[in-house]
């Protein structure tokens with residue numbers, strides 16, 4: 342595992358964008374699961390600087406690690422955030438974009454998206470394999486939409502599950518541990534002081550750290566990185 346610490350959120354986004362640019366350049370095609378949240382938003386703005394990053398978007402295939410069960414034009418939609426801050430600025434072919442359809446009935450959509458992943462991605466032991474899964478982590482230690490109160494969803498035998506946000510009760514469709522841990526590479530983008538105690542607990546494996554879903558991310562190929570700002574890394 343690698344931990345990278347940068348002074349600001351913007352610097353986290355810049356350094357990760359440069360890292361991603363290189364990964365894509367070295368690949369024939371690149372299948373990546375995106376995340377919602379505040380840090381990816383800065384990343385998307387960064388990647389939209391087409392004079393700074395030279396990415397061949399034709400070979401990039403986009404998926405999502407989780408989605409809120411709302412229509413794609415809703416302010417809470419992770420797809421909408423990606424569309425507004427990235428997709429409208431870069432030439433990703435429409436056919437390369439595989440969004441989770443938040444407007445569908447959640448359990449029907451979890452099944453549909455799981456089948457889509459089986460169809461679109463190469464597989465290993467019948468589990469779809471991403472080139473990269475980007476994840477955020479919430480202040481409660483959740484990742485994708487697997488929250489501590491539903492941590493058992495991590496071990497699901499399905500590619501995707503329906504999750505429930507603990508405070509709002511909002512339904513979400515999320516990838517499960519078997520897909521996340523089969524990805525060739527997993528990257529956490531985590532910023533802000535509110536995350537510092539969970540970052541410390543997970544990275545230093547303090548007592549009880551496995552109650553946090555983010556602690557269960559252990560890709561079988563071993564390629565895991567954390568990109569942190571100084572605030573999130575302040576207690577390391």
Ligand SMILES: O=C(O)[C@H](O)[C@@H](O)[C@H](O)[C@H](O)COP(=O)(O)O
Pocket residue numbers: 376377378379380381407408409419476477478479480483484485486
């Ligand atoms: O759709 C979502 O809400 C997510 O994908 C979620 O897992 C997010 O990445 C974390 O909650 C961190 O979000 P922030 O970066 O906004 O703290």
